[in-house]
Amino acid sequence: MLFNTRSIIDSCVGILYPKRCVGCEKVLLKIEKEAGICRACSKKIKIVGPISCMKCGSPIVDEAEEFCINCKKTSHYFDQNKAVFRYESPIKESMYRFKYSNRRCYAKTYARHAYKIYGSWIRENSIEAIIPVPMYTPKEKRRGYNQAAVFAKELGKLASLQVLEDLIQRDKETEAMKALNRLKRKKNLLNAFTLNENVVQFRKVLIVDDIYTTGTTLNSVAKVLKHGGAAHVYGLCISIGEAK
Numbered sequence: 727m728l729f730n731t732r733s734i735i736d737s738c739v740g741i742l743y744p745k746r747c748v749g750c751e752k753v754l755l756k757i758e759k760e761a762g763i764c765r766a767c768s769k770k771i772k773i774v775g776p777i778s779c780m781k782c783g784s785p786i787v788d789e790a791e792e793f794c795i796n797c798k799k800t801s802h803y804f805d806q807n808k809a810v811f812r813y814e815s816p817i818k819e820s821m822y823r824f825k826y827s828n829r830r831c832y833a834k835t836y837a838r839h840a841y842k843i844y845g846s847w848i849r850e851n852s853i854e855a856i857i858p859v860p861m862y863t864p865k866e867k868r869r870g871y872n873q874a875a876v877f878a879k880e881l882g883k884l885a886s887l888q889v890l891e892d893l894i895q896r897d898k899e900t901e902a903m904k905a906l907n908r909l910k911r912k913k914n915l916l917n918a919f920t921l922n923e924n925v926v927q928f929r930k931v932l933i934v935d936d937i938y939t940t941g942t943t944l945n946s947v948a949k950v951l952k953h954g955g956a957a958h959v960y961g962l963c964i965s966i967g968e969a970k
């Protein structure tokens with residue numbers, strides 16, 4: 727056969743839905759397609775890089791410091807977290823569209839960059855499975871998807887790791903907690919997740935999420951996993967802000 731059916735379908739899809747930049751939505755040029763980011767946005771988007779907190783992965787200003795201000799005074803259930811991009815424009819807007827405007831297709835680009843930067847870190851830590859931070863079920867039904875799970879699946883394909891979407895359940899709606907003060911909110915979120923199985927079958931797992939803000943979400947999921955028997959719990963987020 728002269729033509730491969732799959733490639734014909736792919737090129738038709740490409741004409742109907744051309745691949746767009748995750749930063750600005752511009753239709754990508756052929757040479758930009760692999761990165762998924764246009765040339766202009768590549769100049770603006772900031773990768774977190776190696777000068778980051780050894781614990782939570784947030785960028786730090788002083789190169790000589792190993793940990794950020796937050797991690798110096800707080801202990802975490804997770805072993806280490808890494809993040810790909812700094813939560814600044816145009817990634818900030820990109821994350822918003824990924825989450826609220828059905829841009830599930832961005833996950834491929836995010837995962838490709840995440841794997842390129844942290845693929846060896848995933849292997850070095852002998853991660854056995856990926857766990858996306860779950861959404862509260864009624865909320866996921868309204869939105870139609872859990873962005874962390876969409877990202878987890880793409881990363882799982884690249885890293886050849888299984889994705890455990892149903893291992894953990896979220897019992898509380900985070901938005902409903904907005905009225906609570908920071909301390910109460912933290913306390914509340916620490917008990918927002920439950921394990922759907924008695925024991926975690928894996929010793930080393932990776933939790934993935936879209937944004938790392940205070941670390942409370944990641945920490946709460948890590949707590950449940952460690953209590954369930956996981957020996958090492960790591961985190962990988964698409965974006966992260968400066969340590970607060």
Ligand SMILES: [Zn+2]
Binds near residue numbers: 747748752764
């Ligand atoms: Zn762009």
Ligand SMILES: [Zn+2]
Binds near residue numbers: 779782784794797
């Ligand atoms: Zn830190």
